[in-house]
Amino acid sequence: MTQNFSIDKSMDILVPLAKKECIETPWDRYEKMQPQCGFGELGVCCRICWKGPCRIDPFGKGADRGICGATAEVIVARNLIRMQAAGAASHSEHGRHIALAMEHLSKHGLEAYSIKDETKLMAVASTLGVETEGRSTQEIAHDVAQTSLNDYMNQDNSKGCSWFTKTLPAKRVQKLKELGVMPHNIDATISNIMARSHVGCDSDHVNLLLGGIRGALADYTGMVLATELSDIMFGTPQPVITKANLGVLKENAVNIALHGHNPLLSEVVCDMAIKLNEEAIAAGATEGINVVGVCCTGNEVMLRRGIPLATNYLSQDIAIMTGAIDSMVVDVQCIMPSIASVGACFHTEIITTMPDNKITGTRHIEFSEEEALEKATEIVRLSIEAYKRRDPERVNIPQVKETAIVGFSKEAIVSALAAVNPEEPLKPLIDAIVSGDIKGVALFAGCNNVRVKQDNAYMTVVKELLAQNVLVLATGCGAGAFAKNGMMTQEASKEFCGESLLKILTLVGEAAGLEGPLPPVLHMGSCVDNSRAALVASALAEALDVDLSDLPIVASAPELMSEKAVAIGSWAVALGFPTHVGVMPQITGAPGVVKVLTEDAKELFGGYFIPEEAPVEAANKLYQAILEKRQRLGI
Numbered sequence: 132m133t134q135n136f137s138i139d140k141s142m143d144i145l146v147p148l149a150k151k152e153c154i155e156t157p158w159d160r161y162e163k164m165q166p167q168c169g170f171g172e173l174g175v176c177c178r179i180c181w182k183g184p185c186r187i188d189p190f191g192k193g194a195d196r197g198i199c200g201a202t203a204e205v206i207v208a209r210n211l212i213r214m215q216a217a218g219a220a221s222h223s224e225h226g227r228h229i230a231l232a233m234e235h236l237s238k239h240g241l242e243a244y245s246i247k248d249e250t251k252l253m254a255v256a257s258t259l260g261v262e263t264e265g266r267s268t269q270e271i272a273h274d275v276a277q278t279s280l281n282d283y284m285n286q287d288n289s290k291g292c293s294w295f296t297k298t299l300p301a302k303r304v305q306k307l308k309e310l311g312v313m314p315h316n317i318d319a320t321i322s323n324i325m326a327r328s329h330v331g332c333d334s335d336h337v338n339l340l341l342g343g344i345r346g347a348l349a350d351y352t353g354m355v356l357a358t359e360l361s362d363i364m365f366g367t368p369q370p371v372i373t374k375a376n377l378g379v380l381k382e383n384a385v386n387i388a389l390h391g392h393n394p395l396l397s398e399v400v401c402d403m404a405i406k407l408n409e410e411a412i413a414a415g416a417t418e419g420i421n422v423v424g425v426c427c428t429g430n431e432v433m434l435r436r437g438i439p440l441a442t443n444y445l446s447q448d449i450a451i452m453t454g455a456i457d458s459m460v461v462d463v464q465c466i467m468p469s470i471a472s473v474g475a476c477f478h479t480e481i482i483t484t485m486p487d488n489k490i491t492g493t494r495h496i497e498f499s500e501e502e503a504l505e506k507a508t509e510i511v512r513l514s515i516e517a518y519k520r521r522d523p524e525r526v527n528i529p530q531v532k533e534t535a536i537v538g539f540s541k542e543a544i545v546s547a548l549a550a551v552n553p554e555e556p557l558k559p560l561i562d563a564i565v566s567g568d569i570k571g572v573a574l575f576a577g578c579n580n581v582r583v584k585q586d587n588a589y590m591t592v593v594k595e596l597l598a599q600n601v602l603v604l605a606t607g608c609g610a611g612a613f614a615k616n617g618m619m620t621q622e623a624s625k626e627f628c629g630e631s632l633l634k635i636l637t638l639v640g641e642a643a644g645l646e647g648p649l650p651p652v653l654h655m656g657s658c659v660d661n662s663r664a665a666l667v668a669s670a671l672a673e674a675l676d677v678d679l680s681d682l683p684i685v686a687s688a689p690e691l692m693s694e695k696a697v698a699i700g701s702w703a704v705a706l707g708f709p710t711h712v713g714v715m716p717q718i719t720g721a722p723g724v725v726k727v728l729t730e731d732a733k734e735l736f737g738g739y740f741i742p743e744e745a746p747v748e749a750a751n752k753l754y755q756a757i758l759e760k761r762q763r764l765g766i
């Protein structure tokens with residue numbers, strides 16, 4: 132039965148159990164939602180003002196305009212760019228939170244935090260043009276934080292955001308500036324989208340879509356600063372071997388599941404879990420405290436600490452069905468409110484921590500950087516208390532887990548390559564791409580979506596591309612899918628990679644001391660860490676003196692659902708990457724919008740959207756896009 136829903140083997144055990152216990156799963160709720168609204172699916176429903184809702188008849192028999200006169204093109208474009216704005220807002224709030232913490236740390240100190248990676252601080256300072264000569268770590272960190280915060284404050288729109296202009300190749304920045312889509316201020320760009328899409332404003336779909344692209348590039352700006360500042364404060368990921376899937380839960384431990392996004396919370400909880408381990412043992416948990424991750428917080432702590440990943444987006448509430456999660460601690464983004472009701476059926480403490488992200492029916496412990504240690508202590512102690520209430524009869528941990536070699540930051544990739552060529556680390560990769568040993572690079576990102584069998588599209592598309600010798604990077608819940616399903620092992624490289632790709636992965640893996648190939652899918656981190664892939668691409672473009680859009684790089688979001696994923700896909704297009712979406716975007720009721728995003732974008736940016744629901748067909752299209760880029764480059 133579950134086979135229809137998910138390829139994750141632990142779901143085969145837990146979904147029937149949920150049925151038996153009459154606990155709803157996302158798939159039950161999806162079924163109740165059928166049939167979903169056809170107008171909404173096409174994107175032609177407008178609720179922007181209270182004269183509406185208005186909807187356009189896709190068959191051309193009824194209304195062809197809203198009450199104000201808005202066409203399907205305008206309605207669809209407005210809906211889409213508001214999604215891009217929400218995505219950009221989410222990532223850049225995350226970035227602002229970290230930049231403010233770093234500023235605070237550098238000014239007054241913060242007991243729970245420190246500058247963990249000074250080398251990265253120096254590198255970032257030099258990228259941003261912050262003076263380092265003869266200055267203290269604190270002073271440099273302060274200016275790096277200030278420069279980042281200035282990307283939310285600058286009012287001169289001829290001057291692009293620093294993180295945007297200084298991390299992307301000059302050629303691309305110039306092009307985006309000429310097209311009028313360079314963000315000068317993250318907040319202002321988001322605000323501009325909301326304003327221009329108000330009733331009776333911008334009513335030209337092309338102009339609206341360009342505004343949305345600027346928002347997506349503000350999304351990039353917010354996420355690159357979130358990632359880079361996190362590395363400075365919490366360490367830059369390096370390869371680490373860990374496990375993934377629900378089998379990482381331990382029957383004899385206090386299991387704390389960290390879920391959400393921001394390492395400011397999860398890092399401190401991890402620290403306190405180590406400190407309070409004895410208390411858990413004293414409470415009868417012979418194996419102490421076992422911290423596991425869910426979604427992107429899972430990716431963050433997995434890459435930096437080797438903490439195992441329990442699951443990705445779609446199975447977050449079902450994970451509680453194991454009866455072994457004592458607390459699920461959440462902060463922001465992609466947290467299903469359903470965890471409250473599933474948690475209520477078990478002893479599980481669901482703990483929200485952020486003032487603007489509460490869930491009715493759960494416990495709220497407000498977290499702050501100033502009181503981080505106290506709050507994390509309270510959270511860990513509550514988890515131990517919950518463990519004491521756990522009903523051993525209801526514990527059902529699927530014995531499903533896979534080894535996962537993760538932690539491929541840009542720095543980690545460059546240092547692995549440096550083991551092959553210390554003088555010019557990128558050269559082995561460039562040579563392999565030029566010779567065709569590596570045909571191109573594909574970045575997999577995005578979520579899970581009930582409209583697609585969980586994890587299946589990721590696995591199908593990736594296997595096709597690996598067989599064609601495409602180098603694969605992954606982030607977010609897509610990376611979670613690959614980790615859970617065994618695509619981050621050395622054996623998987625041998626099983627799925629084409630001959631020449633395997634040769635390169637083995638060469639680099641062995642030089643880096645792995646005694647075998649790198650895994651076939653390189654886990655770069657959470658959703659904000661998509662910026663890491665952009666930085667690798669930028670380094671390649673600069674080394675070759677070409678624009679980003681010249682490189683044989685593609686992106687794929689086979690199971691996306693969130694506004695953040697829409698924003699990420701849109702900046703990937705704006706940077707020049709053909710980008711696959713495996714779920715039909717809610718834009719098809721506007722042929723003009725579809726044309727801009729799937730065809731005209733190619734002329735403007737070099738990147739364009741490839742909507743394709745069939746995974747094998749999608750892989751073919753991505754591969755063809757790679758070949759086309761190669762041909763243009765003359766390689």
Ligand code: SF4
Nearest residue numbers: 177180183185197199
């Ligand atoms: Fe209808 Fe126009 Fe109002 Fe949208 S903005 S609900 S199309 S009247």
Ligand code: WCC
Nearest residue numbers: 465577578607608658
């Ligand atoms: Ni990013 Fe998608 Fe996961 Fe949420 S955590 S579900 S946006 S991929």
Ligand code: FE2
Nearest residue numbers: 427607657658
């Ligand atoms: Fe995420």
